[in-house]
Amino acid sequence: MHNITNQQLPKWNGLDAKGSEKADKDKINAAKWEFTHLSKPQLETIALDPSHTFSEPEKIAAFERRHSIDQSELADYKRTALQASHGKDAIHIFDKALQAHFSGISTLGKGMLTDEYQSQVKAQFSQTLNGKSNPSSSQSDHYYSVMVEHLFGGSEAPIRSGKDGMTIENATKCDFDFLTSGDRKLIASMYQYAEANNIDVKFIQSFAMDLGDYRQHGNGQILGDCNEGTYDMQGHKVTYSFTEKDQATIDSLLESNALASSGIDRGFISHITTPGKGALGHLGSFQFLQHMVEVTAGEEPTVPADEFRHFKPKTKEERFVRTLSEEVYPFPEPDVVCKNGHCEVTEVGKKNGIKLDSAMSATTPDFDLKADLVESLFQRIIDPQTQKQVWFEWLAKDK
Structure with missing residues (x-):
């Protein structure tokens, strides 16, 4: 490890931790998504x-x-440096950015x-620079590795299927695990395109999260439409519904011959x-998607x-429009x-002969019931087997 001080500081012992029986992969994935919005100092x-x-998984x-x-x-620094006209200038720009980056890393981080x-970072940049000057088939492998670094932290997860719905096992996995082989190759090519066109890779990561969520829920088949009977x-x-800007982009996209x-x-x-599915559920940019x-x-x-x-992450107001009917039902x-x-099933539901099965569990609405958004929502659902009307109450998640 980097010798940064004479003080007794905690050190990251990655190999030992990853070899621990306690380091359960499911728990790691669950914790990883709990830590999504934490800063680097907090994570360190x-x-x-x-x-x-x-815990070890945490x-x-x-x-x-x-x-x-x-x-x-580091990807941002690479994209900026690669805009230089000459290779030597690119190396100078990147080295300067890397030095400032390293100096800004906290003591714990180092x-x-x-x-x-x-x-190692400099060597990787040189490889990228050489590849840009001399394109080869190895470039696809390089950007696939970049995709793995960004989405999986360097260790690619096996491809999981969402066809069985949100089982307990599937629910503990992260969205990226459900990306298909074709999805992963597509996203790798996006990283290559982003580097060549100075695009912030967070646009790609948000796209990958939306696509992974779609795959995780059986290609969207086990997600209900929250505009169908929600109160x-x-x-x-x-x-x-979508914002005016996003709806205009969506209209243009759906009318395009490019589809x-x-x-x-x-x-x-x-x-x-689809408004009842994508308005609340999306994280990415519709402009970037188009x-x-x-x-x-x-x-x-x-x-x-x-x-x-x-x-720039969107606020709730920038992501969707929530409308309440004037009539009270x-x-x-x-x-x-x-x-x-x-x-x-409540006592009322039991009296009405309601039973939960796989068909009814497939009606999960595509929205995140955070306590700062709503306290609860009521949803009227038709049981596909009995055609009975069933009332669900979705309570806000614990913070």
Whole structure:
């Protein structure tokens, strides 16, 4: 490890931790997604755990998340340097950025790096620079490795199937695990395109999360439409729609001839552009989606690549429009109450002969019931087997 101080500091012992029987992969994945919004200093504290309060899977998850952020930052420096006209200038720009980057890493963070960190990063940049000057078949392998670094923290997960729905095992996996072989190759090519066109890779990561979520839910088949019979606690019917900007982009995309020859799954595009499914569920940019549909179809993009140099996460107001009906609908006591992914038939439901089975569990609405968004939602669902009307109450998730 990098010798940064004479003080006794905690060190990252990745090999020992990853070899531990306690380092269960499912727990690592679950923790990784809990840590999605943490900063590098927070992740470093968890990974090195000077207070000894975190489990082995949590420490590994924090390390992998921190590594992913670091790789994303290095990718930004590479993209900037590669804009230089001459190779020597590109190397100078990148070396200067790397030096500033390394100087800005905290003491704990440097304890997680090897002595060869800077030399390895420089060697990787030289490989990228040489590949840009002398394209070869090895480039596809290189960008596939970049994809693995960014999405899987350097260790690619086996491809999982979402056809069985949100089983307990599937629910503990991250979205990226469900990306197909074709998806992963497509996303790898996006990284290559992003590097050549100075695009922020966070646009790709958000796209990959949306696509992975679609795959995880059986290509969207086990997700209900939240615009079909959803009500708030006061009895107002709730509908969700896209913002005016996103709807204009979606209309242009769906009318485009590029859809027929694009490399992006048309089923996914249909799913993500359906208001009751995509408005609340999407994380990525519809403008970037349209751009990549056109690029993969070999057409001139409507929105230029320059628009995607900097990714900014959207607020709820920028992602969707929530509308309540003026009319208040009376509804009975719920037959089923769900919270934190667990559903139970109420006494009223039992009297009505309601039974939960795989068909009914496939109605999960595609929205995230965070406590700061809503307290609960009521949803009227038709049982596909009995054709009975069933009332679900979806309670807000615990923070």
